Amino acid sequence: MVSLFAEKSNEQATLELYKTIQSLGLAKNVDISINNTLDAQSGLLFEDGKLVDISLANCYTLEDMITELIRLMGEYAVPKE
Amino acid sequence: MNRALQLPEQKRWPLLLVVLFLLLILITVYATLSTSAKRTAVSIDALMQQRVGIEASTEVYQAAVASAAKNLAQELDIDLDNYDITEEAYEALMEAAASKFGNCHQYRLYVLNSRSYECYTCKTRPVVTLNYGQTFKIGQTCATKKERYRNTLPAPDLFYLVEHRGSIFEVLVAEYVKLMLFQNSHERRLIIKHNSLQPDEMLLPPGNKILR
Numbered sequence: 377m378v379s380l381f382a383e384k385s386n387e388q389a390t391l392e393l394y395k396t397i398q399s400l401g402l403a404k405n406v407d408i409s410i411n412n413t414l415d416a417q418s419g420l421l422f423e424d425g426k427l428v429d430i431s432l433a434n435c436y437t438l439e440d441m442i443t444e445l446i447r448l449m450g451e452y453a454v455p456k457e
Numbered sequence: 458m459n460r461a462l463q464l465p466e467q468k469r470w471p472l473l474l475v476v477l478f479l480l481l482i483l484i485t486v487y488a489t490l491s492t493s494a495k496r497t498a499v500s501i502d503a504l505m506q507q508r509v510g511i512e513a514s515t516e517v518y519q520a521a522v523a524s525a526a527k528n529l530a531q532e533l534d535i536d537l538d539n540y541d542i543t544e545e546a547y548e549a550l551m552e553a554a555a556s557k558f559g560n561c562h563q564y565r566l567y568v569l570n571s572r573s574y575e576c577y578t579c580k581t582r583p584v585v586t587l588n589y590g591q592t593f594k595i596g597q598t599c600a601t602k603k604e605r606y607r608n609t610l611p612a613p614d615l616f617y618l619v620e621h622r623g624s625i626f627e628v629l630v631a632e633y634v635k636l637m638l639f640q641n642s643h644e645r646r647l648i649i650k651h652n653s654l655q656p657d658e659m660l661l662p663p664g665n666k667i668l669r
Contacts, residue, residue: 377609377613377614379609379610379615379617380569380615380616380617381617381619382616382617382618382619383618383619384618384619384620387618390616391616394569394616407609409609413617413619414619414622429609
């Protein structure tokens with residue numbers, strides 16, 4: 377499921393991105409939130425050790441999404457010893 | 458009659474004049490205070506109308522201001538006489554609210570794809586079908602979106618749109634005005650018709666439980 381959070385000022389851009397994401401047919405077991413509200417921050421939500429939601433802040437295009445995803449990977453990835 | 462209390466004729470008129478003069482002053486002071494209180498009440502309704510920016514009747518804004526004052530006073534444990542808010546009371550409320558609640562916003566949950574949604578104020582059926590662009594819920598919060606809904610909205614295919622940012626008082630007024638406007642909206646009539654509901658049900662958007 378894709379959840380959208382937007383301000384009036386960027387509503388149209390967020391809706392356009394929603395249409396693009398819907399057309400990709402993403403996996404249904406992980407929710408995606410595009411949060412374009414003021415002061416929003418990207419993050420991952422885990423429940424019982426499982427990833428259940430990816431929240432991406434300030435994304436208006438697919439490029440923005442990829443950039444945020446890579447940044448999150450860098451932030452959350454723990455090197456295996 | 459006690460003769461000691463009787464004044465000579467020539468002294469009665471000045472005393473009567475003094476009494477009349479004092480009465481006149483009292484009436485003037487009362488009239489000034491009463492007009493000033495009324496002007497203050499009107500100016501807060503007008504101020505809210507200006508800040509919220511939604512076209513609605515003065516009566517709706519007056520009801521919204523009274524409702525917001527009542528809710529906020531209860532929340533802050535402040536005693537407002539009859540919730541008839543004056544400028545002083547409004548400022549006191551704002552000061553207390555700003556430190557407790559911080560920045561708030563009023564939002565709307567729009568439907569992105571046609572599907573069934575729970576309807577809390579429907580009497581004849583538990584769910585209704587909503588179409589793209591229709592309102593599922595109108596709300597307000599002083600929490601962040603993450604604190605309010607975590608990362609998932611209460612139902613699928615919804616769009617959380619921040620419609621107004623401001624103090625707790627402003628967003629309570631904005632929420633109330635929009636809920637009142639929904640009651641007489643073309644959108645509500647369409648949902649009622651499409652779902653074969655009765656005209657006296659679903660007085661609020663389907664996702665709203667109560668009008669506070």
